Amino acid sequence: MRPVQVIAVSGGKGGVGKSNISVNLSIALAEMRRRVVLFDADLGLANIDVLLGLKATNTLADVLAGTHSLMDVLINGPSGIKIVPASSGVQRMAELSAAEHAGLINAFNELSDQVDVLVIDTAAGISDTVVSFVRAANEVIIVVCDEPSSITDAYALIKLLNKEYGMQRFRVIANMTRNAQEGTSMFNKLNTVCERFLDVTLQFVGQVPFDEEVRNAVRKQKALLEFAPSSKAAIAIRGLAQVVDKWPLPSGPSGRLEFFVERLLRAANDRY
Numbered sequence: 543m544r545p546v547q548v549i550a551v552s553g554g555k556g557g558v559g560k561s562n563i564s565v566n567l568s569i570a571l572a573e574m575r576r577r578v579v580l581f582d583a584d585l586g587l588a589n590i591d592v593l594l595g596l597k598a599t600n601t602l603a604d605v606l607a608g609t610h611s612l613m614d615v616l617i618n619g620p621s622g623i624k625i626v627p628a629s630s631g632v633q634r635m636a637e638l639s640a641a642e643h644a645g646l647i648n649a650f651n652e653l654s655d656q657v658d659v660l661v662i663d664t665a666a667g668i669s670d671t672v673v674s675f676v677r678a679a680n681e682v683i684i685v686v687c688d689e690p691s692s693i694t695d696a697y698a699l700i701k702l703l704n705k706e707y708g709m710q711r712f713r714v715i716a717n718m719t720r721n722a723q724e725g726t727s728m729f730n731k732l733n734t735v736c737e738r739f740l741d742v743t744l745q746f747v748g749q750v751p752f753d754e755e756v757r758n759a760v761r762k763q764k765a766l767l768e769f770a771p772s773s774k775a776a777i778a779i780r781g782l783a784q785v786v787d788k789w790p791l792p793s794g795p796s797g798r799l800e801f802f803v804e805r806l807l808r809a810a811n812d813r814y
């Protein structure tokens with residue numbers, strides 16, 4: 543019974559690169575022979591299926607309805623990653639009947655033995671759904687970029703998670719950086735306010751440079767790592783995956799995926 547690493551990718555602000563980092567980090571980990579499932583927890587329109595030009599016929603909503611198993615709804619992505627198209631299913635998480643609740647836990651229980659890493663791409667903002675997913679994860683990556691409100695939005699998210707839910711450990715990735723120092727300087731800005739006002743530990747994972755190839759890949763509906771595997775941003779993301787791969791795994795039963803789902807449902811229920 544190997545534990546599953548569950549990583550939520552969040553950031554407060556919209557458009558900072560959460561989805562691109564989730565997708566490409568997942569692919570980079572898969573290239574390292576990890577079995578990766580990418581959970582699309584953004585209810586928005588243009589998300590992972592759009593980013594990758596994939597079409598989901600069924601979603602988590604069908605798993606909840608009991609018409610499909612989780613295995614049925616998984617979509618195959620690049621480099622063998624599997625994608626859980628959650629969409630409307632995510633909204634319903636807080637209102638499950640006892641049977642649906644048990645069904646969902648069973649569904650993830652089955653998946654546990656076939657996954658090493660679960661990456662969760664969250665929506666922008668600090669909605670109840672975002673907070674629930676982040677609270678249920680084992681590791682939280684906060685993506686920031688050099689836009690006026692990125693640091694303040696990231697701070698607002700971290701503050702909420704710390705003050706309301708006692709979360710203390712966060713990892714930070716700086717995206718779309720223009721030079722080698724920008725990532726650390728953004729991190730330092732965020733870290734300074736967090737250390738001053740909150741009881742948290744932030745750890746800088748690294749940076750992804752601004753790279754036109756990311757935009758080109760998005761336009762072509764291909765993952766960057768497939769579309770431009772030797773681009774600057776792709777190389778940076780592979781470097782980040784090496785770091786992520788060394789993070790400690792959850793120990794004990796909490797490392798099983800069914801416990802992730804339990805935490806998620808509990809978090810969802812006490813928010814609504």
Ligand SMILES: Nc1ncnc2c1ncn2[C@@H]1O[C@H](COP(=O)(O)OP(=O)(O)OP(=O)(O)O)[C@@H](O)[C@H]1O
Pocket residue numbers: 555556557558559560561562563584586664665666717718719750751752753754756757760775
């Ligand atoms: N490293 C980068 N270099 C250049 N452009 C980038 C980079 N990362 C992301 N982008 C651009 O930013 C856009 C937004 O990225 P993405 O959709 O991943 O952000 P997001 O945080 O998931 O947004 P949302 O909050 O809407 O879900 C992409 O379409 C892409 O064009």
Ligand SMILES: [Mg+2]
Pocket residue numbers: 560561562584589663664665
């Ligand atoms: Mg997104």
